[in-house]
Amino acid sequence: MGSIREIKKKDGTTSFHAEVRMKGHVPCRGSFRTRTHAKKWIQDIESSIRDGRFFQTSEARKHTVGEMIDRFIDQWLPKFPQRQRKQTALLMWWKDQCGHLLLSDLSSAVLAECRDQLLLEITVRGKLRSPSTTNRYLSAIGKTLSVCKQEWGWIQTNPMENVAKPSEAPAKERFLSPDEKDRLLDACRESRNPNLLPLVGLALVTAMRFGELTGLSWRDVDFANRTITLHRTKNGETRVLPLTRRAEEIFKACSTYGSPHDELIFQSQRNQSQKKVTSVREAFRAATKRAGIEGVSFHTLRHSACSFLAMNGATLSELAEIMGHRTLQMVKRYSHFSQKHLRALMERAEGSLSNSKSLKEVL
Template identity: 45%
Template structure:
């Protein structure tokens, strides 16, 4: 036997509480914003109970999703320092949306509804999220459920296994053509901020992320041999970055006069222990150069694209940019098609000669 009871929530929207009662099994309940979701849950739950697939442990009825989020933030995130800030914010979002639900009532349908609302921007915070961002939110919740299943014994299985993730795009690739690059560099040279031009040159010539560049310290820079060491990168690995050409020359000149109150290459004028904020001069330079739809991170795409067009392999591009796998650099593969063709032609010429 199954019933659906309707009530009005504090915000004035309807809520539908579905209850399933089958002889020999404890009653199961779940609450939904849409009646169709409640009916679907009833059908799925009844089928699962009859087929022996419905596992609702006692622990799952003792703990809410808010309990799950709080324990994950307290016990697990300290072990993930590079993800802690972002995942805490994501878990707080899930807690805000469905924190009141018992874990036994957190169904794939409920999570899917939150996923859709997050993407559409129809939640209380009202900000539309990209598919990639939605995937990150779902990954945080999935990680928490995994802990609850494997380590805490709160659940028999994770409901995330039955929730479909949005399809992510191949990734944005916006590069400067020769004319745009010349205009941008001219605008940076003319900027009232004396560090802007050097920072843009270094970003273009090395592919460093903005945070990596702004976090550079003099002890990690070898101007004689032309390289620097990044101790803290996004993927958590230590990376050696080669310096050459115009960027190295500019940095050597810049290094002749250093501030004694900080070890940062580019310290803030207000607080020497904090990095320089280039947001305003950067945006001004873009405007003066009449360049649209271009972000600082796109300088990194420029580096990869220039490397590909000059014959670098995907493995070499990945090494320069600091990617652990080739997946992130496959977007530049088409730019090196000519180089690949030459390699294949050369191989065939050596094997088969003029035949």
């Protein structure tokens, strides 16, 4: 709500002090020579606040969306190398669409229009972009705006907070059955890519992500202390896993075993001289086709590994530690696999009470 005060100065002139107060925003004040200008200013400020276009500091009028994205890519993303490539690609789309705009002109309405455009675009696969993929684009710009607000002080409010994300279809959880696992491993043995079989085997044994596996160097595998140290994790935190007997056998069977400690374990076969990370997408796709397995990706191996752990008695907290999740929410999907373990636990508890007189009376 806006208000105007008329101020008489000592020299006889008059000025008009305007103030706008709206819930959730700090008061904004201005001084004008005429009441008309003061009223117009109040209307503009109230309108921009309601539309999510108001930024109190002058910084929002000094920087463009493109400058914000460039700074985020240069200064923030390097802290998370696992996300850097994908997040950069998402943010470059935003830079192409609205990088020329001043931050003061980036409103919730502009972001919502971009969201709708994302949903209508045809991807390289010839299909409409899915709501889940669209949400990744929205999350990328939302995080950038959040850092811009909280750490750089370029904006006072995040216009992304008022933009609704499209509803996603329920996630389809796909797990390999024991028979599918055996068929897949047999198909991987037939592959010409020497990295495919050890990568698939380790994913099924350790539940590591593809990026975590391909980012491993020999210094990360400690055969003496029997640990695997993951530095390139999704959340940017270092994670240490136990080196099991089967995992040790797989590592020692790799073609690069015995290389210097700073070399990657899984290297590209096409660019061996440049020591680039391997890519097995096409090889994995061909292996699943030979094995007659549909609807799976490399990430399915991670889900399958956790399902095997749960069926063998792993608790949710243990699964969270192995997978690198900070909360138990992400591992609740595996809880139904551990019902046999829980039933055995409850039956053991019942056995300790079987001689209780009070319990017999109840039964």
